[in-house]
Amino acid sequence: MITSERMAAVDANAEALGVPRKQLMESSGNAVAQAVRDVAEPGARVVVVAGRGNNGGDAFVAARFLDGYDVSAHLLGRAETITTDIARENWTALQQGEYEIEEVRDSTQLSLPEADVIVDAMLGTGVTGALREPAASAAEAINTSSGTVVAVDIPSGIDADTGEAAGAAVEADHVVTFHDEKPGLDSVDADVTVADIGIPAAAELFVERGDLRSLSREPESHKGDHGTVLVVGGGPYSGAPALSAQAAFRAGADLVYVATPESVADAVAGYSENLIVEALPGDRLAPVHVDTLLALAEDVDAVLVGPGLGDAEGSLDAVGEFLGQFDGRVVVDADPLRTVPGVETDADLVCTPHQGELAAMGGPREEDWRDRADAVETFAEDIGATLLVKGAHDIVSNGERTRVNRTGNPGMTVGGTGDVLAGITAALVTALDDPVQAAGIAAYANGRAGDLAVEDHGYGLVATELPPLVADALWGDRDE
Numbered sequence: 001m002i003t004s005e006r007m008a009a010v011d012a013n014a015e016a017l018g019v020p021r022k023q024l025m026e027s028s029g030n031a032v033a034q035a036v037r038d039v040a041e042p043g044a045r046v047v048v049v050a051g052r053g054n055n056g057g058d059a060f061v062a063a064r065f066l067d068g069y070d071v072s073a074h075l076l077g078r079a080e081t082i083t084t085d086i087a088r089e090n091w092t093a094l095q096q097g098e099y100e101i102e103e104v105r106d107s108t109q110l111s112l113p114e115a116d117v118i119v120d121a122m123l124g125t126g127v128t129g130a131l132r133e134p135a136a137s138a139a140e141a142i143n144t145s146s147g148t149v150v151a152v153d154i155p156s157g158i159d160a161d162t163g164e165a166a167g168a169a170v171e172a173d174h175v176v177t178f179h180d181e182k183p184g185l186d187s188v189d190a191d192v193t194v195a196d197i198g199i200p201a202a203a204e205l206f207v208e209r210g211d212l213r214s215l216s217r218e219p220e221s222h223k224g225d226h227g228t229v230l231v232v233g234g235g236p237y238s239g240a241p242a243l244s245a246q247a248a249f250r251a252g253a254d255l256v257y258v259a260t261p262e263s264v265a266d267a268v269a270g271y272s273e274n275l276i277v278e279a280l281p282g283d284r285l286a287p288v289h290v291d292t293l294l295a296l297a298e299d300v301d302a303v304l305v306g307p308g309l310g311d312a313e314g315s316l317d318a319v320g321e322f323l324g325q326f327d328g329r330v331v332v333d334a335d336p337l338r339t340v341p342g343v344e345t346d347a348d349l350v351c352t353p354h355q356g357e358l359a360a361m362g363g364p365r366e367e368d369w370r371d372r373a374d375a376v377e378t379f380a381e382d383i384g385a386t387l388l389v390k391g392a393h394d395i396v397s398n399g400e401r402t403r404v405n406r407t408g409n410p411g412m413t414v415g416g417t418g419d420v421l422a423g424i425t426a427a428l429v430t431a432l433d434d435p436v437q438a439a440g441i442a443a444y445a446n447g448r449a450g451d452l453a454v455e456d457h458g459y460g461l462v463a464t465e466l467p468p469l470v471a472d473a474l475w476g477d478r479d480e
């Protein structure tokens with residue numbers, strides 16, 4: 001099962017992996033033609049009713065694969081208003097190939113010829129809401145026609161994610177859907193065929209550019225809409241929590257607070273005027289601070305615990321007590337990671353260990369990244385947390401779904417890059433409801449920032465260079 005949002009991301013990932021959408025469209029159209037051949041003998045009359053998006057584009061391709069049939073294609077709208085280049089190119093190919101085509105400019109002009117097969121390619125996964133004209137009238141015409149209806153991807157008018165129809169919808173006999181089942185097809189009374197259109201499995205497994213689509217924002221946004229983060233760290237160190245906080249900002253958080261022992265609070269605040277610093281009495285995090293942390297944590301969307309916190313027993317105990325009483329979203333990094341397996345918590349945890357820290361948590365050690373991915377999935381399920389295990393291949397899993405990130409380079413073994421990653425992760429778990437997606441994109445962005453830094457500085461990169469590049473990685477349009 002795949003949602004339309006996820007499908008769009010996977011499709012864009014395929015493009016990033018060298019399989020452009022137009023190639024997928026060729027496969028989709030070929031699969032639609034096969035479905036037509038399955039229901040009608042050569043010579044049969046086939047009427048294609050197409051919308052102006054890629055759903056229509058698939059059917060223009062199908063027409064080319066139906067030599068021997070009596071095919072006509074009817075575009076709902078003017079050809080100049082076809083919404084994508086690839087659909088337009090395929091329309092033009094029909095024009096130049098002397099196929100029988102027609103532009104239907106409004107519903108009064110709509111009169112479908114008698115047909116043995118009608119291909120419904122008006123609207124696919126790109127659409128929600130009730131069908132507008134002339135599509136609504138066309139749906140009625142298709143439903144009253146005696147021909148067999150083959151729908152492309154989803155019957156037009158049906159929401160691919162919910163199966164609901166907000167108004168008129170096509171009643172299809174057959175549906176050819178692409179790549180994977182759509183949730184909305186469950187409630188559709190038709191034969192459904194899932195066509196493999198050649199999307200590489202890597203487009204689902206690896207985090208790629210297409211995944212960044214999930215970060216798109218509503219134009220009407222207010223301060224605080226995009227997440228507030230509390231970083232709990234520092235004591236023996238001051239740079240780490242500051243780096244995490246800067247990275248969280250660059251990954252889109254609106255406000256970032258740092259709770260840190262007063263011994264380093266001024267140092268942390270001194271790195272940047274963007275940070276709001278809460279000084280905790282003393283020079284190490286300790287159990288006496290837990291009530292303060294819980295109060296601060298109430299007011300933010302996610303907490304990051306660990307950067308520069310050290311491994312003093314009292315600090316680790318404090319983290320354990322905090323997790324025992326907190327039920328929000330928490331990212332855990334560095335020394336406190338080892339406390340996680342022993343803690344009963346209602347918090348939504350994302351843990352960001354490197355492989356040594358994973359072993360200290362009682363997790364698996366596997367050389368090969370594929371074996372590691374399997375083992376991390378099992379371990380994530382055991383401990384009931386999302387894991388982001390850092391490495392040349394970063395592995396993200398919640399025990400059910402597993403993603404792998406390949407960005408990054410050997411220059412990132414320099415100190416502080418993990419603090420940056422933890423900060424990005426905290427910001428993204430506030431922006432996305434899905435911790436696996438958030439951690440996957442965080443790993444992608446951190447690695448990509450590292451790759452951009454290497455372009456500028458070679459392996460002399462340092463972690464403070466990464467946060468601004470995180471913003472480029474997430475929202476910039478620098479070429480790959």
Ligand SMILES: NC(=O)C1=CN([C@@H]2O[C@H](COP(=O)(O)OP(=O)(O)OC[C@H]3O[C@@H](n4cnc5c(N)ncnc54)[C@H](O)[C@@H]3O)[C@@H](O)[C@H]2O)[C@@H](O)CC1
Binds near residue numbers: 052124129131
């Ligand atoms: N991996 C993928 O995502 C692939 C998608 N493909 C095809 O692309 C389709 C999605 O294409 P698009 O994203 O271009 O979207 P659609 O083709 O589903 O719909 C977009 C068109 O619908 C119009 N529209 C929007 N709301 C409407 C309404 N309520 N009433 C009437 N018209 C409305 C828009 O103006 C636009 O012309 C899929 O269903 C599938 O058929 C395939 O070509 C290849 C792979």
Ligand SMILES: [K+]
Binds near residue numbers: 055122123152153155
């Ligand atoms: K359709």
